[in-house]
Amino acid sequence: MTVAVIGAGMIGGAIAKSLLEQGYGDRIIATRRSLEKIKYLEELGALILKDNRRAAAQSDLVILCVKPRDMRGVMKEISQEIEGKLVISTAAALPLQFYKTLVPRARFVRCMPNVAVLVRESFTAYCCDVDVTPEDRDRVKRVFDVMGKHEEVEERHMDAITGLSGSGPAYIALIIEAMMYAGLKVGLPRDLALYSSAQTVVGTGKLVLEAKKPSAEIKEMVLTPAGTTIEGIYELENGGIRTAIMRAVESATKKSKKIVANLMQNNP
Numbered sequence: 001m002t003v004a005v006i007g008a009g010m011i012g013g014a015i016a017k018s019l020l021e022q023g024y025g026d027r028i029i030a031t032r033r034s035l036e037k038i039k040y041l042e043e044l045g046a047l048i049l050k051d052n053r054r055a056a057a058q059s060d061l062v063i064l065c066v067k068p069r070d071m072r073g074v075m076k077e078i079s080q081e082i083e084g085k086l087v088i089s090t091a092a093a094l095p096l097q098f099y100k101t102l103v104p105r106a107r108f109v110r111c112m113p114n115v116a117v118l119v120r121e122s123f124t125a126y127c128c129d130v131d132v133t134p135e136d137r138d139r140v141k142r143v144f145d146v147m148g149k150h151e152e153v154e155e156r157h158m159d160a161i162t163g164l165s166g167s168g169p170a171y172i173a174l175i176i177e178a179m180m181y182a183g184l185k186v187g188l189p190r191d192l193a194l195y196s197s198a199q200t201v202v203g204t205g206k207l208v209l210e211a212k213k214p215s216a217e218i219k220e221m222v223l224t225p226a227g228t229t230i231e232g233i234y235e236l237e238n239g240g241i242r243t244a245i246m247r248a249v250e251s252a253t254k255k256s257k258k259i260v261a262n263l264m265q266n267n268p
Helices: 010-021 035-043 052-057 068-078 096-102 115-119 134-145 155-166 168-185 190-209 215-222 228-238 241-266
Strands: 002-006 027-031 047-049 061-064 086-089 107-112 122-128 148-152
Touching: 002 010, 002 052, 010 027, 010 035, 010 115, 027 035, 027 052, 035 047, 047 052, 052 068, 061 068, 061 134, 068 096, 068 241, 086 134, 096 107, 107 134, 107 155, 115 122, 122 134, 122 155, 134 148, 155 168, 155 241, 168 190, 168 241, 190 215, 228 241
Parallel strands: 002 027, 002 061, 027 047, 061 086, 086 107, 122 148
Antiparallel strands: 107 122
């Protein structure tokens, strides 16, 4: 099977790289305007092209990694080449109906990975149109397996997923950065402060996902009467960290909905 990744930028390039490294399919084709920027994919065995139509025509599965504002143009460009094929889109906000209206005879999957796909640790939520077959679903799951963890959801949840896990690495990076600065403030060397902060996030995530510990239980495991942790928790609660994170996710979700509303209004 041949897979085309249309738009091998940061996310698309990472997906193509993961597919190549994991030996998915018989051939991987990657497209980008500047081929120089994806020479590393060619070195891994991909065919790199500027021509989206040629890439789509030669492929059995097409993965669209195109920005929402550019999607309509790319879809029109490759519409004939993707008829009857399975197409996965990583574009935020755009609903399945957007794709089906443009190419009714293609089968579409809408997904939301995050930048952790660069290290094959993305959480990818996805939804499928009514024409996607059980065989298609198996194929999709194998693609997402090489990217990290994944789960099929109802499409009505996709904007919230975008605001939570799609944008989530930025929130976590901000927390890691704040913890690193805190380490510097109390006298730790920069490298040690950064490493210990990042590894703490990794370890806590594994406690939730692998040890099946509820987040509240993890917190209680660390808290002791009149200890150090309760002092830190008090300051975090006083600073409104929970409310700030909740507002961030809510705002990002609203923005996702606004993006598609604006696109549909300007390009009916």
